Amino acid sequence: MRSGAFSEHEQPAPAAPSDGRWRVSPGFMALKCAMTVVLAIAAVFFAEDTAALSAAIVATAVAGGYALRDVLAPVRLAADAHGLTVVAGYAGHRRVEWSQVERVRVESRSRGGLRGELLEIDTGDTLHLLSTYDLNARPADVAEELDRIRTIGGSG
Template identity: 65%
Template sequence: MRSGAFSEEPSAASEREPDEVPEELPTQLRWRVSTGFAALKCGVTVVLVLAAVFLADDRRALTALVVAALVAGGYALRDVLAPVRLAADPAGITVVTGFAGHRRLGWDEIERVRLESRTRAGLRSELLEIDTGDTLHLLSTYDLNARPADVAADLARIQAISGSPR
């Protein structure tokens, strides 16, 4: 890991010295999509399919409902096939890639982990960016079921356990 790899907003967790690792922090952590959110996507898919069945006489409504059901079903299927979006241990991290694949990255392969915050239409969104130089992995609050700032702090602590230079 290169110097300055973890840049994040100040928080209580980031004010600790890098060598201070809390005893209660497990050496392996996983962040996954919320089960409730995945169930909601499945429910929306079922409702859209049922609406398509009842509105089969109207071609335009049927087409719109089928397309919406396929999109919602695709997202729901991804949540079922790859619920764990990020896993970390002292050897490195595993991130979800593509539709439902996984990629293992050693700490030395990661150039930078940072937070990206944006405000649009009065709403603030945060993304966790994991940059390997060749690829950029973006994970949202919905992917992680946790605040990206908290996940970045946990990744920094696990990376410190590994003994890899920052």
């Protein structure tokens, strides 16, 4: 970065908040809920066919389980100057102080022509993995913001 006055075309970056919260996309959450409803309706239409009914009920339960988790624990990651709060288990949360965080990194993989990223938060005894869908943001952007927040807290 350069110091000094901004040219007429440059604007200073807005100050980012000192706390960060990343949650599941409301649109993605609504899609999961809608899919659960569609599968439940499909189960009604397959009532005569036992095998299809069983498959539709299982699919409804799985989709409903994912949708319910989004409703119960929409915030997957929160950070402040003292540490992180990460989703743990089905819908619980775990507080992790910055001193417990050994590493934050982004894991990128390509499979079948698709690229996926995961945010990895390593506490030594636990590895928390969060996807773009969990964060509603690019994991690389979240990692940068976590580094910034950790630095503000003086634990960098």
